[in-house]
Structure formats: C-alpha cells, structure tokens
Amino acid sequence: MRFLETGYKKRELALGRRIFLKALGAGIAAPLAFRMSNLALAEPSSAPVRLFIYFVPHGMPMEYAEPYGSGADFLKGSTVLSPLAPFGKYINVCRGLGINGFNNHEAVSGVLTGVKDGAGVDSVDHTIAQALGVEAYNLGANPYRRYQDGTGFDKNSYLIQHGGVWVRPTEDPAAAAAAMLGAVGGGQQGGGSGPEADEVAFRNEALGLTERQLERMQSALSGLTKEQNKLAVHLESVRSLKAAADRPVMNGCSSKPALPALDALAGKSVFEQENLRRVVDAHLEVAANAMVCGTARVVTMQNLWVNCDLPMSFDGGPGSESPYHGATSHAREPPGRMEFATVQSWFFARLAEKLLTLLDQPDPLDPGNTVLHNSLIYVCSEIGDGADHNSNVHDVYLGNQIVHSYLPAILIGNAGGRIASRGVVDVDTDHVNMLATLGDAMGVSINRFGAQSAQPIQELKS
Structure with missing residues (x-):
C-alpha cells in the first residue's frame, strides 16, 4: 500500500x-x-472562520441598552440586547466607538468603508473576501416596492461598495439561497x-x-x-x-439543509412591508446554513435603510404603529424611547433565533468547537442615537436626563479563538479600528482606510 x-x-x-x-x-x-x-x-489547519455583518439603522437608546450586568448573563437586564443573553459567553459589547467628520445619516457610506462617501475605498467585507479568495455576499431586507425599478435606492441606502461600485443588496432570500447553498448536496x-x-x-x-x-x-x-x-x-x-448526538450536526453538508423560513416566503413579495418578518427570517436562515456548511464565509445583511419611515406594525413585528425613522427613533420622551428600544430589540431577537441558535452547534469542519466559536458576527449602525443623529461619541440631552451615546458595536463569536469574549469592553476609539479588527479576526491585515490609518483593537483580541 x-x-x-x-x-x-x-x-x-x-x-x-x-x-x-x-x-x-x-x-x-x-x-x-x-x-x-x-x-x-498533515500540516496543521484551522477551521475556516466566517464573518457576518448585521446592519440595523438609527442606532439605539442607550439608556435602554444599559445597564449591563456581569458574568455570562450580563445582557439579561438590557431591554434592547436581552435577546442575545443566551449567547453571552460569546459576546463583546463595545462602548466608545465613533465616526468623526460625518453628519446625520450620511455616515452610512462610511460604516463599512471607513471614509466619507466611500471615496476610493471598498467596504471591509469586500476587502476581506478578496484577500481570502471567496465571495462577499450582500443581503437586504428592504420592503420598499420602488426598489423593483431602482428608484428607491439613493445615497442614504448604500452600505456596501465592491470594486469601487456601490452594491444594491440581494432582496430575495431565494436568490441568496441559490447563490450561497446551490452547490450543497451536489457531490463531495x-x-x-x-x-x-x-x-x-x-x-x-x-x-x-x-x-x-x-x-x-x-x-x-x-x-x-x-x-x-x-x-x-x-x-x-x-x-x-x-x-452531543441530540444536537443537529451536518457533516460536510452532503445534503441540502431544510429552510422552513424560506419555504414560508414562497409566493410572497419581498418588497411588501407585511412580509418583512418573513424576509428577515429567511435571509438569516439561509446565511446561517451557508455558514455552517462553509459555502459562505463573508456575508453582510442590511436591515431597511437609514431614513426608512415605515411603521413596524406588520405581522410578527415589534408592534409599533409609529413611523420608524421619525416618531420612533427621534423620540425624546420616555414612552417613545421605550418604543424605540422595543423596535431595535426585535432585530436582535430575529438574529438570535434564526442565526445564532443554528451557529451554536459543533462545526462540521471542526467538531471540537461550535460554528459560533469559529465565526464573528458584527452588529453595527450608522448613528449612535436617533434623537440626535450623532455618529461620534456624544451626550444626548433628554430633558433632565443625559445619556452617553456612541455607535452600537456588538461582536458575537470568537473568530476561531482570535477574539476573546469579555462582556462589556470600553474601546474609546475610531470605528476604522473596529474594521481593522474584523480583518485581523479573519486573518487579513488592514492598516489603512483611505488616508486614515487603522489598527486592530487590542482589548478585543485573545
């Protein structure tokens, strides 16, 4: 032999x-x-690390995100982030991140590019994917019928830039499934x-x-x-x-995974607001299965757009009748702020149920660790607080209350051991350093965004 x-x-x-x-x-x-x-x-090889970026517009009311507790259950007392509590051992809530030099929602163009208007810089997902030799997938839950003829997508809509061109996300989860899972089940x-x-x-x-x-x-x-x-x-x-025989494990994904949320969307328009819950769930379900199978390593999901003013009263939603951008995110009184917190918490609940739960299983390519351990999920927004539309670190004055605000930045997962889970971490730095941290966690060195230098945030590294 x-x-x-x-x-x-x-x-x-x-x-x-x-x-x-x-x-x-x-x-x-x-x-x-x-x-x-x-x-x-064989040469030692690490399991492939997956990156998932989850964008939620309008920031969050920090008084309902904090206070945080301690230990594995540190998120249970947070109105906004409590859906993430079961995954606390994987989480870093980063405080003090800011984008300087931006005004209002225009910051969306710099959330992942690092520079104003994305001038001359591709978004970090594309940079990482190019270095790894893989595809960067871009998904969008955007219930806006005018998207079908392109007229609804404007400068306040684009988040991703690939090859110097702004990229409109894939709105249909069925198309995303074909792209990310089409090869699964077709052979070895x-x-x-x-x-x-x-x-x-x-x-x-x-x-x-x-x-x-x-x-x-x-x-x-x-x-x-x-x-x-x-x-x-x-x-x-x-x-x-x-x-762990009682837990679902897909060894190499030799067969196509079940996608019940995608099936529930069949025959329904992805641009109708009434179907937003189904679209969000289906996108997350498809992305999660592709990450488990290893057929998608870099995925971004954009929820809505920055000046979206739809009421969040659709079936299965947070139950808010107020316009999302204006009355809800701009609120300064306690009842409105609580409604804002409830709406933002809904997006975290969908993330937890449809993505994190599935990723918290043994990795088919590294069964000694979970897929979530071998992944990094970055939750981000373009502003810190909808009331003031600040993108920098900023104090928001709400009558007699002062709320310290900063860009929401939550990391979930350990990137195969490169990122430590420390709970609440005070980073106090520019957001380009967070983008460099994402690259570093994926094994890609990024030290500059346009004219601005960047380096990984040491407090987050293992």
Whole structure:
C-alpha cells in the first residue's frame, strides 16, 4: 500500500507507518487507519472562520441598552440586547466607538468603508473576501416596492461598495439561497479531494467507532509527541460529537439543509412591508446554513435603510404603529424611547433565533468547537442615537436626563479563538479600528482606510 506521497522524509514515512500500525493494532479497519496516518502528518489547519455583518439603522437608546450586568448573563437586564443573553459567553459589547467628520445619516457610506462617501475605498467585507479568495455576499431586507425599478435606492441606502461600485443588496432570500447553498448536496464537499474532503471522510467514519475502540486508539497514541499528536484532537472531537448526538450536526453538508423560513416566503413579495418578518427570517436562515456548511464565509445583511419611515406594525413585528425613522427613533420622551428600544430589540431577537441558535452547534469542519466559536458576527449602525443623529461619541440631552451615546458595536463569536469574549469592553476609539479588527479576526491585515490609518483593537483580541 502506498499511503504517503513520494518525496516525504524518511522519518515522516516512519511516523505514518507507526500510526497506521498502531491504529490497526487497536482494532481499526485499514481504510480508517490509513486516513488517520495521513491526517496526523498533515500540516496543521484551522477551521475556516466566517464573518457576518448585521446592519440595523438609527442606532439605539442607550439608556435602554444599559445597564449591563456581569458574568455570562450580563445582557439579561438590557431591554434592547436581552435577546442575545443566551449567547453571552460569546459576546463583546463595545462602548466608545465613533465616526468623526460625518453628519446625520450620511455616515452610512462610511460604516463599512471607513471614509466619507466611500471615496476610493471598498467596504471591509469586500476587502476581506478578496484577500481570502471567496465571495462577499450582500443581503437586504428592504420592503420598499420602488426598489423593483431602482428608484428607491439613493445615497442614504448604500452600505456596501465592491470594486469601487456601490452594491444594491440581494432582496430575495431565494436568490441568496441559490447563490450561497446551490452547490450543497451536489457531490463531495470541498471538490472531492484534498485535506478538507479527507477530514470530512475521517469524521464520518470515526463517528461509527465504539467507545472501547476510542480508548484503545487513545492508548496506542500515548507515545507520540505533542507536535505529532494531531490525531488526539480528532479523537476528542469525535467524543464530543458522540456525546452531543441530540444536537443537529451536518457533516460536510452532503445534503441540502431544510429552510422552513424560506419555504414560508414562497409566493410572497419581498418588497411588501407585511412580509418583512418573513424576509428577515429567511435571509438569516439561509446565511446561517451557508455558514455552517462553509459555502459562505463573508456575508453582510442590511436591515431597511437609514431614513426608512415605515411603521413596524406588520405581522410578527415589534408592534409599533409609529413611523420608524421619525416618531420612533427621534423620540425624546420616555414612552417613545421605550418604543424605540422595543423596535431595535426585535432585530436582535430575529438574529438570535434564526442565526445564532443554528451557529451554536459543533462545526462540521471542526467538531471540537461550535460554528459560533469559529465565526464573528458584527452588529453595527450608522448613528449612535436617533434623537440626535450623532455618529461620534456624544451626550444626548433628554430633558433632565443625559445619556452617553456612541455607535452600537456588538461582536458575537470568537473568530476561531482570535477574539476573546469579555462582556462589556470600553474601546474609546475610531470605528476604522473596529474594521481593522474584523480583518485581523479573519486573518487579513488592514492598516489603512483611505488616508486614515487603522489598527486592530487590542482589548478585543485573545
């Protein structure tokens, strides 16, 4: 049997034979033993990290976002962010982020480009995707019928710039599913060859091992050095998978995932406000499944547009009859501020239910960790508080109350271990440094946006 490529060093060949024979001695069938020897010699590889950017316009009323508690449940007391509480161990709420030099909603053009009007700079999703050699997907939940002829999209609508061109998001989740999940179920994941395909095959076979076989294998490998003992990591991952048999795990996504939210949207217009809940849910569901499968690594989702003035009274929505942009986000009295908080909280509830819940499962490409651990979700907005329309760090005066405001910036997930979860983090910096942090978390170095230099925020790094 030729189980190693010619040209490998003799000691590597000997190590491969050693692992192969030890596995056979532990009672493992030859094909699986062969895979084990290959994997133990393979170059260390990390699971692919996924980035999801979630844009919600108008900022938030900070007095209803704070105060935050401590520990894993630090978000339970937050009216706006409480839907994220079950995922507290993955979350950083970043305080003190600001965009300087912008006025009002024009800041939307700089949220992801870092510069005013996006002049000469692509948005960070495109920059990261280009460096990784993958597609940057752009989704939009925009219930505005005039979008169908393009007249509804204006300078206050664009968030994403790719190749120097502003990009209108994909409004139809069915089209997003075709783009991001179209290849799933059509054959061997990862092209049918190479290390990824080999590891998927390994896990599928290894899941059939008995606990006794696992114990024998662990004992047989006890003599290997730490550097050579990559297989031990796989064995622990198999144990974790076997222990979590009651959780849905898609091994390589060899079949198309179920998409009930997308199915519920069939035959309905994605531009009608009454269907906004269905569109939001379907987009999140499609994105989550594509992230689990590994077929989408960089996804942005834009909710509404910055001067959207629709009432949020649609079926399954937050139940607000007031116009979203004017009466709701501009409110200064307590009842209006509470309504604003309830509306913004609704977007976090959809994110939690339709994306985070699915990502909080073992990663098919790294079963020892969850997909959420191997992802980074960035929640952002173009202004800090709708009442003052500030994009910089700013005090909002509400009668006798002063509310300290800054750009909402929430990170969820650990980017495969590059981002630490510390709860509430005071960053006190320009938002371009957050964009550099996203790049750094994805393994892409970005040190400049236009004329402005940038660097990752050290307080967020592991």
